[in-house]
Amino acid sequence: MEGNENLKVIKTGFLQKRSKIFKFWNSRFCILTETYFYTYKGIEKNSECTNAIALSAIINIINSENDYKNSFLIKTNDNNSYYFIASDNNERNEWINTIKEAKQSK
DSSP: OTTOTTSOEEEEEEEEEEOTTTOOEEEEEEEEESSEEEEESOSSTTOOEEEEEEGGGEEEEEEOTTTSTTEEEEEETTSOEEEEEOSSHHHHHHHHHHHHHHHHTO
16 A cells, blocks of 8 residues: 555445456455555555556446446446445445546546
């Protein structure tokens, strides 16, 4: 998480994220800032950043409940898709709405 200290944090929390290659689900600590959506392997200060998704690159955020319970999908302009699962329906909706609001405010 080093290097992100100067960014305004909008939301943090744990989500399950599907890996691109092997399609395994991994717990990730997520940080939404004014410009990026970051995922980390843990909450420790030296945790490895596994994704840094620019909000400007997000073209769609979809409730993907039909695919996985409490899930959402982020699609980016470089043709990448990121699946996430929240702990419940309310948490999923909060992440979707907060990311959309942060994207629109830029």
